[in-house]
Amino acid sequence: xxxxxxxxxxxxxxxxxxxxxxxxxxxxxxxxxxxxxxxxxxxxxxxxxxxxxxxxxxxxxxxxxxxxxxxxxxxxxxxxxxxxxxxxxxxxxxxxxxxxxxxxxxxxxxxxxxxxxxxxxxxxxxxxxxxxxxxxxxxxxxxxxxxxxxxxxxxxxxxxxxxxxxxxxxxxxxxxxxxxxxxxxxxxxxxxxxxxxxxxxxxxxxxxxxxxxxxxxxxxxxxxxxxxxxxxxxxxxxxxxxxxxxxxxxxxxxxxxxxxxxxxxxxxxxxxxxxxxxxxxxxxxxxxxxxxxxxxxxxxxxxxxxxxxxxxxxxxxxx
Amino acid sequence: xxxxxxxxxxxxxxxxxxxxxxxxxxxxxxxxxxxxxxxxxxxxxxxxxxxxxxxxxxxxxxxxxxxxxxxxxxxxxxxxxxxxxxxxxxxxxxxxxxxxxxxxxxxxxxxxxxxxxxxxxxxxxxxxxxxxxxxxxxxxxxxxxxxxxxxxxxxxxxxxxxxxxxxxxxxxxxxxxxxxxxxxxxxxxxxxxxxxxxxxxxxxxxxxxxxxxxxxxxxxxxxxxxxxxxxxxxxxxxxxxxxxxxxxxxxxxxxxxxxxxxxxxxxxxxxxxxxxxxxxxxxxxxxxxxxxxxxxxxxxxxxxxxxxxxxxxxxxxxxxxxxxxxxxxxxxxxxxxxxxxxxxxxxxxxxxxxxxxxxxx
Numbered sequence: 001x002x003x004x005x006x007x008x009x010x011x012x013x014x015x016x017x018x019x020x021x022x023x024x025x026x027x028x029x030x031x032x033x034x035x036x037x038x039x040x041x042x043x044x045x046x047x048x049x050x051x052x053x054x055x056x057x058x059x060x061x062x063x064x065x066x067x068x069x070x071x072x073x074x075x076x077x078x079x080x081x082x083x084x085x086x087x088x089x090x091x092x093x094x095x096x097x098x099x100x101x102x103x104x105x106x107x108x109x110x111x112x113x114x115x116x117x118x119x120x121x122x123x124x125x126x127x128x129x130x131x132x133x134x135x136x137x138x139x140x141x142x143x144x145x146x147x148x149x150x151x152x153x154x155x156x157x158x159x160x161x162x163x164x165x166x167x168x169x170x171x172x173x174x175x176x177x178x179x180x181x182x183x184x185x186x187x188x189x190x191x192x193x194x195x196x197x198x199x200x201x202x203x204x205x206x207x208x209x210x211x212x213x214x215x216x217x218x219x220x221x222x223x224x225x226x227x228x229x230x231x232x233x234x235x236x237x238x239x240x241x242x243x244x245x246x247x248x249x250x251x252x253x254x255x256x257x258x259x260x261x262x263x264x265x266x267x268x269x270x271x272x273x274x275x276x277x278x279x280x281x282x283x284x285x286x287x288x289x290x291x292x293x294x295x296x297x298x299x300x301x302x303x304x305x306x307x308x309x310x311x312x313x314x315x316x317x318x319x
Numbered sequence: 320x321x322x323x324x325x326x327x328x329x330x331x332x333x334x335x336x337x338x339x340x341x342x343x344x345x346x347x348x349x350x351x352x353x354x355x356x357x358x359x360x361x362x363x364x365x366x367x368x369x370x371x372x373x374x375x376x377x378x379x380x381x382x383x384x385x386x387x388x389x390x391x392x393x394x395x396x397x398x399x400x401x402x403x404x405x406x407x408x409x410x411x412x413x414x415x416x417x418x419x420x421x422x423x424x425x426x427x428x429x430x431x432x433x434x435x436x437x438x439x440x441x442x443x444x445x446x447x448x449x450x451x452x453x454x455x456x457x458x459x460x461x462x463x464x465x466x467x468x469x470x471x472x473x474x475x476x477x478x479x480x481x482x483x484x485x486x487x488x489x490x491x492x493x494x495x496x497x498x499x500x501x502x503x504x505x506x507x508x509x510x511x512x513x514x515x516x517x518x519x520x521x522x523x524x525x526x527x528x529x530x531x532x533x534x535x536x537x538x539x540x541x542x543x544x545x546x547x548x549x550x551x552x553x554x555x556x557x558x559x560x561x562x563x564x565x566x567x568x569x570x571x572x573x574x575x576x577x578x579x580x581x582x583x584x585x586x587x588x589x590x591x592x593x594x595x596x597x598x599x600x601x602x603x604x605x606x607x608x609x610x611x612x613x614x615x616x617x618x619x620x621x622x623x624x625x626x627x628x629x630x631x632x633x634x635x636x637x638x639x640x641x642x643x644x645x646x647x648x649x650x651x652x653x654x655x656x657x658x659x660x661x662x663x664x665x666x667x668x669x670x671x672x673x674x675x676x677x678x679x680x
Binding site for chain 1: 352356405407452456460461462463465466467469470471473474477478480481597599604607608611643645646648649651652653655656658659660661663
């Protein structure tokens with residue numbers, strides 16, 4: 001039983017950042033802007049928020065510090081994503097190119113700044129993890145469920161679930177969501193009925209920046225004790241989860257959970273006797289999440305639901 | 320009619336012009352960053368970037384050496400772009416190709432003077448086969464190529480690590496065994512012209528391949544079909560072009576190019592080994608930048624690869640003035656970012672042209 005609890009807790013650590021970032025990408029692409037800069041935005045969000053924790057941890061600690069860091073990550077992610085929005089929307093740039101540029105800029109910029117700012121001159125930013133929750137009061141005592149979801153956890157896990165629910169409501173139940181989707185499907189029609197395509201696309205990219213920034217922080221806080229100018233390719237994996245999840249919040253959650261679980265198996269197989277005793281090499285387990293995703297895609301990709309206008313700069317003159 | 324002064328027609332040259340503008344903006348930002356980080360030595364640092372790689376024959380040779388693999392991955396990405404496919408998986412194809420080359424280079428020592436050729440051909444085959452998986456998935460199962468490329472990057476990395484360990488592993492250094500002397504690409508006299516550098520015949524191969532790809536894309540029916548599929552899939556299908564076959568072939572070629580890049584680097588005789596680490600080969604991602612800076616044109620990609628290598632070598636010297644080498648990455652990123660604005664520059668040039676035309680009438 002304890003193995004299963006352990007697996008579920010681990011799965012959450014992998015799933016939540018992937019899901020949050022993929023949901024961010026969803027808002028951008030649903031508005032019509034392809035955002036492959038998710039990796040770069042995660043790095044920038046991670047950099048500023050971890051730097052914030054590093055500077056403030058003398059005076060603050062625990063959940064308050066983490067919440068403030070989340071706010072820092074949100075703002076810095078959104079700010080960095082504006083570079084992409086400006087290129088993609090105002091300058092009608094090729095969105096792959098500007099996304100690639102930001103992915104390249106972010107790690108270089110964060111190493112450069114870390115070495116400039118820190119007196120030690122090193123590129124890693126250390127922090128002390130005071131954020132882990134042993135047991136959530138009341139909920140943690142519920143049998144089975146308490147141990148699965150309310151022990152050995154972080155508030156970011158619940159934040160991730162909240163982001164999922166809010167994202168689904170915003171996208172499908174609000175005027176804003178309807179307009180956003182219209183801009184990604186048929187911007188000319190949206191414009192014709194008075195929706196500002198530019199404004200909606202800026203909003204979409206800004207939301208993706210906020211969520212990717214948060215995702216960067218969640219990834220670093222839950223998996224490491226220092227920030228070293230990278231998020232282990234999670235931005236690209238989130239992109240895969242977004243496509244795998246067919247630009248739909250619930251499917252994205254499912255895809256992230258699937259990938260997170262596979263990733264957990266590959267990371268922890270050696271502590272699961274059943275798997276460890278199989279005559280399979282460790283490298284095979286490491287490949288499992290990626291191979292499994294490909295296999296699932298083969299059976300689920302016949303009909304793609306991608307937003308029709310994603311990647312095409314909006315030109316008011318075009319019909 | 321009175322002949323008036325008119326600007327020469329730049330509209331066809333809009334691509335190169337916008338790349339040059341982007342490079343100038345990038346270098347200007349570089350100066351600003353250097354000024355912010357250390358005003359006293361900023362000029363020194365900037366001179367290193369500009370001239371550091373032209374100081375000696377050795378440096379020029381090293382520019383050519385660094386350029387070789389990224390020209391190949393750049394060509395790979397550029398080629399796939401022509402069919403509207405985004406080859407973000409060049410890293411995986413690159414490392415598979417590298418493994419193929421190293422495997423032959425270590426194991427088949429009895430091949431004599433053909434050794435390096437067989438090793439290089441193996442790298443081409445390995446790279447092509449690795450791109451075949453996403454190609455088939457895309458063409459016949461409609462799997463988005465971006466996601467399958469990302470997955471095959473990871474799978475390729477782990478697979479190569481595992482295969483290196485079981486076939487050509489040197490345990491003490493945690494890397495692949497050195498390839499035989501006969502597997503190294505001939506220096507063809509470059510070691511005399513550029514003494515002390517690692518340049519070899521690989522750069523000549525990369526240049527020849529660039530020209531070959533240019534001819535293939537622009538002078539053959541096959542190249543026309545590939546581009547037609549990229550422009551408008553439905554129209555090209557209506558015209559009787561087999562789109563599925565073209566996707567597969569296009570990615571096979573793209574994979575072959577990236578795999579060959581791996582072969583050219585690891586057969587360079589410069590002491591390169593495949594380390595068993597969980598790190599995706601960066602050459603594939605650099606290839607994306609190179610292809611974008613070269614506007615997905617084979618010859619443009621060739622020059623873009625040389626340019627990126629040129630400022631990288633210069634940037635490595637910049638550390639002598641106490642600057643962080645990542646400044647070069649920042650400059651390159653800014654250049655790529657502004658290269659994305661080429662459409663705006665093209666529009667400006669077009670307006671200039673039409674205004675001139677309007678004056679004449």
